[in-house]
Amino acid sequence: MKQIIAVFLSCALLLAQPVMADELTKVRNIVDKNVKIFIGYVADKNMDKEVKKQKLIETIEPFFDFQTMALICLVKKHRKELSKVKGRRQEFVDVFVKRLQDSYLEKMDLYTDETVEVGEAKKVKKNIHVVTNLVGKDGKIEIIYKFRKTKKGWLVYDLEILGVSIVQTYRSQFASFLKNNTIEDLLVSLKTTDTFKMPEDKKQ
Amino acid sequence: MNPSLSCRSDLKTVFLIFFLLLIFTGCSQHDAETGISNDGSGTAAVDPGEADPDEDPLAEPGGEEDLLGEEGDDDLDEFDEFEDEFGDATANEVSDPLEGYNRVMTSFNDKLYFWVLKPVATGYKWLVPEMVRSGIANFFHNLLYPVRFVNNVLQLKFGNAGEETIRFLYNTTFGLLGVWDPGKEWLELDPHEEDFGQTLGYWGVGAGPHIVLPILGPSNLRDTFSLYPDNFVLDPKAYYVEGTERKVGVFAFEKVNDTSFRLGQYESIKKDAVDFYIFLRDGYEQIRIKEIKE
Numbered sequence: 001m002k003q004i005i006a007v008f009l010s011c012a013l014l015l016a017q018p019v020m021a022d023e024l025t026k027v028r029n030i031v032d033k034n035v036k037i038f039i040g041y042v043a044d045k046n047m048d049k050e051v052k053k054q055k056l057i058e059t060i061e062p063f064f065d066f067q068t069m070a071l072i073c074l075v076k077k078h079r080k081e082l083s084k085v086k087g088r089r090q091e092f093v094d095v096f097v098k099r100l101q102d103s104y105l106e107k108m109d110l111y112t113d114e115t116v117e118v119g120e121a122k123k124v125k126k127n128i129h130v131v132t133n134l135v136g137k138d139g140k141i142e143i144i145y146k147f148r149k150t151k152k153g154w155l156v157y158d159l160e161i162l163g164v165s166i167v168q169t170y171r172s173q174f175a176s177f178l179k180n181n182t183i184e185d186l187l188v189s190l191k192t193t194d195t196f197k198m199p200e201d202k203k204q
Numbered sequence: 205m206n207p208s209l210s211c212r213s214d215l216k217t218v219f220l221i222f223f224l225l226l227i228f229t230g231c232s233q234h235d236a237e238t239g240i241s242n243d244g245s246g247t248a249a250v251d252p253g254e255a256d257p258d259e260d261p262l263a264e265p266g267g268e269e270d271l272l273g274e275e276g277d278d279d280l281d282e283f284d285e286f287e288d289e290f291g292d293a294t295a296n297e298v299s300d301p302l303e304g305y306n307r308v309m310t311s312f313n314d315k316l317y318f319w320v321l322k323p324v325a326t327g328y329k330w331l332v333p334e335m336v337r338s339g340i341a342n343f344f345h346n347l348l349y350p351v352r353f354v355n356n357v358l359q360l361k362f363g364n365a366g367e368e369t370i371r372f373l374y375n376t377t378f379g380l381l382g383v384w385d386p387g388k389e390w391l392e393l394d395p396h397e398e399d400f401g402q403t404l405g406y407w408g409v410g411a412g413p414h415i416v417l418p419i420l421g422p423s424n425l426r427d428t429f430s431l432y433p434d435n436f437v438l439d440p441k442a443y444y445v446e447g448t449e450r451k452v453g454v455f456a457f458e459k460v461n462d463t464s465f466r467l468g469q470y471e472s473i474k475k476d477a478v479d480f481y482i483f484l485r486d487g488y489e490q491i492r493i494k495e496i497k498e
Contacts, residue, residue, distance in 0.1 A: 072286040079280050103476045126285075139394055157286075163494020164487050168290050172298075172486040173479040189478055 020123060027128045027147050027154050028121035042111045053105045065148065065155035070096040072157065073170035082183055092183070095190045112136065128154065298489050299413045299424075303481075309416040310481045316419065317470055325463035332464070339383040340461050345395070346375045346382025351438045355398035359406045364396035371395060397495075400430035400438075405496035414485050419459075422488035 037059075041052060070093040071079055082089045117140075119131040128147045133140040144160040158167040177186055300306065329337070349372040356365035371387030378386045387393045404426050405411070412425025420431075436442045445451050477483035 068283065071280070072283050072290065076280075076284060076287055079283060083280060162491055163497075164490045165290070167286075168490065169483060169486050170478070171290055173477065173482045176479050176482045186478075 023154075024121040024123065024128060028118065028130050030147075030154065031130045031132060031145055032118040056105060057101055063155060065150065065152075065157050066097040066100070067093050068148070068150075068155070068157045069167060073167055074174055075171065078174065078178055078183070088183065088187075092187060092190075095187055099190050127157075298485060299411070300485065301413050302415060306414060306416040306485070307481050309418060310421075310484065313416070313419065313421055314474075314480075321460065321463055322467065322470075325460050325467060328460050329464040329467065337461055337464055341465070342375070342379070342385050343382045344458050344461075346372065346379070347440055348438075350440065351400075351434050352396060352398055354438055355400055355403045355434075356396055358400075358403045359398060361396065361398070364398075367393050368396055399427075400433045401427035401492070402496050404430060405492070411489060411492065414489065416485075422484050424489070424492070427492065 041047070041056060044052070047055075071089075073096065074082060074092075082092055114134050114136040117133040117135060119133065121128050121130045124146075126149065130145040130147065132143045132145065134143055142162055145156050146158040146160065147154045148157045158165055160166075174186060177189065181189075349368060352368050353365050353372075356362070356368060370391065371385075371393050374387040374391065375382045375385055378384075378390075388395075409426055411427070414422070414424050415428050417423050417428065423431075441451070441454060445454050473483070474480050
């Protein structure tokens with residue numbers, strides 16, 4: 001009986017390996033293939049800036065797990081508190097996502113001639129991390145895309161740049177803010193973003 | 205470049221490219237208009253919102269329910285798995301007993317940037333061509349070869365130390381005292397940035413309390429202590445630049461030259477932050493952990 005179980009387990013393990021390898025390849029390809037699309041969009045100097053932003057947002061929204069990202073930027077007790085008032089959770093997600101998109105898409109002009117090297121995809125617990133390097137004239141910057149399997153497939157829930165996690169950084173800020181403020185205060189703060197104007201000359 | 209400045213420059217660079225990452229990721233998934241599928245096959249044009257599970261072997265059956273469909277505690281449970289990954293941010297995981305002072309010093313540095321550094325660097329950038337400013341930055345970076353070499357050796361990274369030596373020899377000779385970087389251009393050798401703070405971290409010394417330094421910005425007790433060996437023992441300027449006034453002058457010039465490449469970046473990351481001090485503090489500490497692990 002033990003031998004049968006051992007053989008069964010061995011077979012299961014052998015079968016599981018290719019499945020995982022296939023998933024790793026699949027997720028890596030998501031990054032690898034579409035970085036070229038990104039480069040094409042951003043490097044297109046003839047495309048209207050607003051049109052370009054809109055295209056990028058429309059492309060991002062279905063596949064970037066912004067909702068999970070927004071909610072895990074709050075610690076557990078704040079997530080629960082957020083849900084005590086009907087509609088407030090979705091409001092938080094909407095405000096957070098809009099802030100992220102506005103904040104980063106407006107910096108699109110900072111792109112010059114960077115290229116991306118896509119490295120290996122690694123299984124980390126239940127998730128998959130894809131390591132890439134942004135290569136510019138000042139050297140390489142490591143970027144890790146953290147994918148999580150959801151009902152919609154593999155979606156990114158966090159990005160890590162040179163070891164700095166977007167989610168972690170926001171978690172710390174929100175936790176610090178909520179020590180002395182309410183969720184409503186946080187929503188107001190998130191809506192108030194334009195305290196500084198970008199200088200005219202953004203390129204260095 | 206002063207190691208602390210180097211760290212801070214990295215920090216700025218990190219937040220500058222966040223936008224790229226978001227776009228990369230988004231584009232990495234799907235481009236419906238171009239008909240390139242998110243699996244990289246380049247064959248299927250599928251509306252992301254209507255993905256067919258049959259065409260996506262990774263998608264689980266069971267529909268496309270919105271994770272936030274109904275408000276309540278039950279559907280929040282799935283996010284609990286992230287508590288282990290990201291820790292308890294309310295527990296103030298970064299040691300920060302000096303938070304009050306640090307916030308004041310962050311504010312001081314902020315004023316210093318807007319009132320002094322930015323106007324001077326803006327004028328300097330207008331006056332001096334980029335090629336010249338790059339040459340100056342390269343020259344100062346090349347000078348700090350002993351800092352990188354010794355700290356690579358102290359961390360037993362002998363291969364990196366060797367590459368640093370080759371880079372130094374090439375850049376000092378063919379690169380005209382380091383103004384140009386043939387080590388990278390010809391040999392494709394990247395610098396291996398290491399400082400004494402990383403060396404201490406490599407050998408298990410903890411970061412200690414977070415400390416914001418005047419002018420230099422975010423640091424911690426370990427890295428503050430490490431400024432001495434890096435800047436007063438290993439940096440050749442400590443021996444060849446005589447007198448405090450000249451040392452300060454050289455430091456200020458280097459700082460202005462460095463800032464001239466990064467105008468607008470500080471404003472940008474400040475604008476993005478909800479709590480700017482925490483944003484800088486955690487960013488700095490996360491970068492240092494990463495640098496020490498490498």
